[in-house]
Amino acid sequence: MLNNHSAPESTDPQWSDPFSDKLHEECGVAAIYGHPEAATLAYLSLYALQHRGQESAGISVSDGKAIQTTKAMGHVAEIFTDSVLREMPGSMAIGHTRYSTAGDTVERNAQPFSVHCSKGRIAVAHNGNITNASELRADLEARGAIFQASSDTEVILHLVAHSREKTLAGALRDALLQLEGAFSLVFLAEDRLIVARDPQGFRPLAMGQLEYSGGTPAYVFASETCAFDLINAVYLNDVQPGEMVIVGPEGVSRERFSPERRRSQCVFEHVYFSRPDSIVFGRPVQTSRENMGRSLAIQSPAPADIVVPVPDSGNAAALGYSGESGLPYRQALIRNHYVGRTFIEPSQAIRDFGVKLKLNPVRSLLEGKSVVLVDDSIVRGTTSRKIVRMVRNAGAREVHVRISCPPTISPCFYGVDTPNRNELIAANSTIDDIRRFIEADSLAFLSLAALSDAVQDQRGEYCYACYTGNYPTELVSIDQLIRAGRKADG
Numbered sequence: 001m002l003n004n005h006s007a008p009e010s011t012d013p014q015w016s017d018p019f020s021d022k023l024h025e026e027c028g029v030a031a032i033y034g035h036p037e038a039a040t041l042a043y044l045s046l047y048a049l050q051h052r053g054q055e056s057a058g059i060s061v062s063d064g065k066a067i068q069t070t071k072a073m074g075h076v077a078e079i080f081t082d083s084v085l086r087e088m089p090g091s092m093a094i095g096h097t098r099y100s101t102a103g104d105t106v107e108r109n110a111q112p113f114s115v116h117c118s119k120g121r122i123a124v125a126h127n128g129n130i131t132n133a134s135e136l137r138a139d140l141e142a143r144g145a146i147f148q149a150s151s152d153t154e155v156i157l158h159l160v161a162h163s164r165e166k167t168l169a170g171a172l173r174d175a176l177l178q179l180e181g182a183f184s185l186v187f188l189a190e191d192r193l194i195v196a197r198d199p200q201g202f203r204p205l206a207m208g209q210l211e212y213s214g215g216t217p218a219y220v221f222a223s224e225t226c227a228f229d230l231i232n233a234v235y236l237n238d239v240q241p242g243e244m245v246i247v248g249p250e251g252v253s254r255e256r257f258s259p260e261r262r263r264s265q266c267v268f269e270h271v272y273f274s275r276p277d278s279i280v281f282g283r284p285v286q287t288s289r290e291n292m293g294r295s296l297a298i299q300s301p302a303p304a305d306i307v308v309p310v311p312d313s314g315n316a317a318a319l320g321y322s323g324e325s326g327l328p329y330r331q332a333l334i335r336n337h338y339v340g341r342t343f344i345e346p347s348q349a350i351r352d353f354g355v356k357l358k359l360n361p362v363r364s365l366l367e368g369k370s371v372v373l374v375d376d377s378i379v380r381g382t383t384s385r386k387i388v389r390m391v392r393n394a395g396a397r398e399v400h401v402r403i404s405c406p407p408t409i410s411p412c413f414y415g416v417d418t419p420n421r422n423e424l425i426a427a428n429s430t431i432d433d434i435r436r437f438i439e440a441d442s443l444a445f446l447s448l449a450a451l452s453d454a455v456q457d458q459r460g461e462y463c464y465a466c467y468t469g470n471y472p473t474e475l476v477s478i479d480q481l482i483r484a485g486r487k488a489d490g
Contacts, residue, residue, distance in 0.1 A: 029096050029126065043085060048275075052224075054097075055098050060095075066121065092192075096186075108149045117157075119171050122188065124157055126153050127223055131182075156175055179198070181413065194245070203269075225278045272405075283455065291320060291453070292317045298324060305370045312335060335359055361391060370398040375404070376403070377403060380424070381437050385439055405446050407467065
């Protein structure tokens with residue numbers, strides 16, 4: 001019998017992030033095969049991937065006979081306590097931590113999704129966004145499918161269940177060929193693990209190996225290699241775009257389910273999403289970010305005394321800017337890493353309370369100084385304005401803002417929670433308009449060419465749609481066209 005357990009819900013599922021005008025990634029995924037503590041290793045992997053999603057988390061584990069799923073709203077450590085993990089035996093597991101870009105913020109959309117169908121007991125989790133999900137869903141509902149959630153991930157399970165292919169691998173291959181958009185997918189059956197990545201490789205998925213006293217190596221998969229470091233796994237390579245990897249009793253097999261297409265790796269993984277200690281798309285994230293900062297210093301020098309990062313995503317770029325410009329690097333904004341999902345705001349309103357909750361200036365470093373403030377992006381501009389005010393109120397003489405990517409002018413449909421075009425400040429304002437809005441003395445963004453150089457994209461393998469408006473896939477949904485600020489034909 002298939003067991004689905006839900007941990008207690010977070011006390012504040014409507015928690016609002018003070019940095020809510022930042023871009024957010026949809027989720028992180030992890031998978032373990034062949035280890036007696038698979039659920040615990042999945043938990044540790046998700047713990048390392050917590051930055052990719054703080055809304056909900058879940059793990060499905062198989063002992064070879066049954067699949068058990070535990071998921072809830074909240075952070076990984078809140079959900080998976082020692083007592084919960086002790087009740088999750090098995091040598092195979094998949095895990096997921098979520099920040100929603102498609103579907104409501106409710107527990108029924110938490111992943112993994114698990115069902116018992118004609119192909120057996122199966123569970124699935126995925127990172128990305130299926131751009132034709134609404135069309136596929138309508139077709140499935142017309143054929144009698146009943147959906148319990150609004151997440152596009154559930155569509156994948158229904159496609160597998162409706163497939164006429166007899167084997168699970170064949171049914172999954174059939175399902176994947178119907179999907180458009182971005183997906184890095186982990187799929188759990190009773191006796192095997194299947195992972196796959198979309199043909200254009202939008203979202204990352206790394207493969208590793210773990211040795212333990214049992215002798216036979218265990219295989220692990222994760223959105224970022226920082227998950228491998230925590231569990232002492234060795235990074236082997238990436239799951240290739242359009243590739244399906246099956247790990248089961250017969251061993252490991254790798255096959256292409258789709259012809260090779262031009263790659264469209266999300267460059268924002270290197271700008272912001274991924275942890276700097278990860279290797280993403282085969283490249284160290286820290287190196288990319290320092291390169292962005294160096295190029296920014298060359299392109300847009302500032303008459304300043306110190307370089308200050310907006311923590312934590314601006315740290316590496318600020319180091320690069322400092323190294324290239326010769327200006328001292330100073331951590332003059334201190335981030336509170338212990339802000340929980342619930343906090344009480346004073347009844348007497350404190351100006352810019354949300355940002356103050358997370359950041360506090362070091363006045364002794366800022367007083368009387370001309371500051372280069374380095375951040376990864378400006379989306380709506382409201383948070384940037386609050387931070388500039390904070391630095392200026394702490395005594396800074398001048399504040400020169402430098403952004404380590406180009407202006408964000410278009411929504412993303414491949415797994416990034418981007419506002420619509422009308423809410424993107426750079427889509428509707430000049431750079432000088434933005435400078436005045438955020439109250440900075442000067443403002444500069446990294447050029448698109450410099451960003452491409454920073455990630456060494458000599459072969460044009462990255463997606464820059466959020467900076468250019470040129471999407472690498474056909475947009476198939478009217479809702480997406482409206483969100484992009486375009487008029488749909490007809």
